[in-house]
Amino acid sequence: MHAFRTHTCGELRQSDVGSTVKLSGWVHRKREHANALFIDLRDHYGISQVVVYPDAEFYEAAKRCPSESVITVTGEVLARDSEAVNKDLDTGDVELRAATFLIESQADPLPLPVFGEQEYPEDIRLKHRYLDLRRDTLHKNIIMRGQVINSLRSRMIAQGFTEFQTPILTASSPEGARDFLVPSRQNPGKFYALPQAPQQFKQLLMVAGFDRYFQIAPCFRDEDARADRSPGEFYQLDMEMSFVTQEDVFNTIEPVMAGVFEEFGGGKAVTAPFPRIPYKESMEKYGSDKPDLRIPFELTDVSEFFLDETKTGFGIFAKITKGGGKVIAIPAPGATDSQSRKFFDSMDKWAKKEMQAPGLGYARLKEEDGVVSSQDPALKNFDPELLKSLLDAMGLKAGDGVFFSAGKKAAAYKLAGAARNKIAADLGLIDEDAGFKFCWVVDYPMYEWDEDNNKVDFSHNPFSMPQAPEGKTAMDVLLEADTDEKKLDILAYQYDIVCNGIELSSGAIRNHKADVMYKAFEIAGYGPEVVDDKFAGMINAFKFGAPPHGGIAPGVDRMVMLLAGTDTIRDVILFPMNGQAQDLMMNAPAEVEPAALKELNIKTVPVAPKD
Numbered sequence: 263m264h265a266f267r268t269h270t271c272g273e274l275r276q277s278d279v280g281s282t283v284k285l286s287g288w289v290h291r292k293r294e295h296a297n298a299l300f301i302d303l304r305d306h307y308g309i310s311q312v313v314v315y316p317d318a319e320f321y322e323a324a325k326r327c328p329s330e331s332v333i334t335v336t337g338e339v340l341a342r343d344s345e346a347v348n349k350d351l352d353t354g355d356v357e358l359r360a361a362t363f364l365i366e367s368q369a370d371p372l373p374l375p376v377f378g379e380q381e382y383p384e385d386i387r388l389k390h391r392y393l394d395l396r397r398d399t400l401h402k403n404i405i406m407r408g409q410v411i412n413s414l415r416s417r418m419i420a421q422g423f424t425e426f427q428t429p430i431l432t433a434s435s436p437e438g439a440r441d442f443l444v445p446s447r448q449n450p451g452k453f454y455a456l457p458q459a460p461q462q463f464k465q466l467l468m469v470a471g472f473d474r475y476f477q478i479a480p481c482f483r484d485e486d487a488r489a490d491r492s493p494g495e496f497y498q499l500d501m502e503m504s505f506v507t508q509e510d511v512f513n514t515i516e517p518v519m520a521g522v523f524e525e526f527g528g529g530k531a532v533t534a535p536f537p538r539i540p541y542k543e544s545m546e547k548y549g550s551d552k553p554d555l556r557i558p559f560e561l562t563d564v565s566e567f568f569l570d571e572t573k574t575g576f577g578i579f580a581k582i583t584k585g586g587g588k589v590i591a592i593p594a595p596g597a598t599d600s601q602s603r604k605f606f607d608s609m610d611k612w613a614k615k616e617m618q619a620p621g622l623g624y625a626r627l628k629e630e631d632g633v634v635s636s637q638d639p640a641l642k643n644f645d646p647e648l649l650k651s652l653l654d655a656m657g658l659k660a661g662d663g664v665f666f667s668a669g670k671k672a673a674a675y676k677l678a679g680a681a682r683n684k685i686a687a688d689l690g691l692i693d694e695d696a697g698f699k700f701c702w703v704v705d706y707p708m709y710e711w712d713e714d715n716n717k718v719d720f721s722h723n724p725f726s727m728p729q730a731p732e733g734k735t736a737m738d739v740l741l742e743a744d745t746d747e748k749k750l751d752i753l754a755y756q757y758d759i760v761c762n763g764i765e766l767s768s769g770a771i772r773n774h775k776a777d778v779m780y781k782a783f784e785i786a787g788y789g790p791e792v793v794d795d796k797f798a799g800m801i802n803a804f805k806f807g808a809p810p811h812g813g814i815a816p817g818v819d820r821m822v823m824l825l826a827g828t829d830t831i832r833d834v835i836l837f838p839m840n841g842q843a844q845d846l847m848m849n850a851p852a853e854v855e856p857a858a859l860k861e862l863n864i865k866t867v868p869v870a871p872k873d
Contacts, residue, residue, distance in 0.1 A: 272308020549679020575643025
């Protein structure tokens with residue numbers, strides 16, 4: 263017989279009754295009855311019930327054995343009495359009568375419970391992550407993560423992609439976040455950067471003639487934590503392909519995403535093909551380029567209804583619209599009937615506190631003598647015909663509510679988009695039965711206006727190919743953009759893939775022509791010396807024949823987060839950091855010995871105390 267086990271704790275079935283077996287695992291839970299001690303024995307595969315009777319010489323040792331100790335038991339498999347069958351366990355028809363009992367490793371008192379799913383302070387959970395990972399839900403999440411990665415890999419290989427590994431020690435890359443820097447001992451005063459993404463390398467692979475590349479790629483960004491973003495490192499399904507259009511990329515990645523979400527989504531629907539939503543339309547309808555399509559209402563630009571103060575009696579919005587600003591309406595279906603005024607006031611307070619906005623106007627809609635009106639300030643003094651037109655434009659009726667976000671266009675839409683998400687969540691209007699609602703957000707502007715530096719700059723990805731109408735080239739479009747307005751009208755072949763309001767990835771058809779890249783950077787205020795210095799490897803390669811190519815890199819962590827149905831990305835990562843980018847379990851980051859710093863030619867400076 264094997265030294266530790268003949269079966270796993272999730273393996274025993276009715277067919278094993280009468281067999282002598284050996285199991286090893288952790289003491290999950292103990293229950294002492296008058297005539298027996300019951301132990302739930304757990305391993306990676308499941309739980310088996312072990313019964314120890316008082317006449318066993320090891321009965322007292324088993325009774326004293328602490329939870330989470332590792333034990334090995336042998337004995338005969340017995341069928342449970344019909345009233346004792348546990349339908350919640352795969353092994354629930356049988357139990358093991360212990361004939362031998364050995365403690366392999368006795369556990370100290372636990373800093374957090376493993377049995378059950380109790381909420382526990384995050385710092386304790388992260389410090390003792392190895393215990394947290396024993397808990398059922400988290401354990402299953404991590405298993406799912408591995409299975410999802412296997413599925414992604416097999417689906418990519420089936421489409422003719424080859425997996426390559428790109429460098430981890432590399433040069434700084436402009437991916438929009440801070441780099442993690444690594445000092446070079448052999449090159450004093452110089453630093454490597456950990457890759458924010460394998461962007462340049464995967465494009466160079468296309469230049470090198472490798473037609474279809476993918477990688478489950480580790481990426482490193484020195485960013486602040488969020489619920490859907492881990493500080494430090496993350497993984498993505500990185501892919502690139504040559505001689506493709508934007509639609510080719512969509513048609514390649516959609517079956518992969520839809521297949522994985524159908525495989526691991528617990529029966530939730532996946533609608534394919536994914537709708538394509540232009541960026542401008544997404545911002546106007548949803549106030550975001552990460553729209554949650556499960557929310558059954560959209561935003562409406564109602565600026566024109568507030569222009570004439572004599573018909574609205576609301577001078578604040580009239581002043582904003584005449585100054586070129588926007589008034590955006592956010593419906594709140596049924597809110598007047600289902601909520602008190604406190605709900606509406608709380609939304610206004612949320613806008614001021616959480617969004618740093620002036621506030622949210624609101625109106626509760628009621629019917630009197632067959633006419634829908636409101637006594638709240640935003641609509642109280644509206645001309646009746648104008649009010650009817652406004653409500654018809656938004657599809658609102660008595661019993662509904664409406665909120666108003668007003669200000670400069672970008673700020674008004676940003677607040678309106680966040681309010682749409684919050685209103686839907688607070689009113690329970692998100693269609694949880696809709697499954698996974700994917701979409702592509704396309705036609706991003708190539709450039710945006712940089713308010714801080716009063717200039718045009720790249721808006722999304724500097725390596726993207728500008729869009730050109732039929733009969734013209736990308737270079738034609740760039741050359742004809744002789745005013746800031748024309749520059750801001752240029753669209754790029756850039757796209758995001760979004761699911762249930764979560765951005766999974768950005769991608770693009772790449773700018774593979776050196777002359778077009780120089781011109782694109784020139785428009786953003788960067789001379790050729792900047793391109794030659796910062797992107798030497800890529801720009802030089804393009805001068806020797808580069809194929810048209812494009813790709814995308816959906817985030818693995820966010821995919822698994824959606825599939826696991828959790829609100830925080832830390833629940834699908836083995837050993838995550840806390841919100842301060844600290845590994846409490848391994849005590850990282852940590853100070854190093856002065857000798858190590860000296861060898862790297864580095865000196866540290868005292869950190870100034872915070873006010």
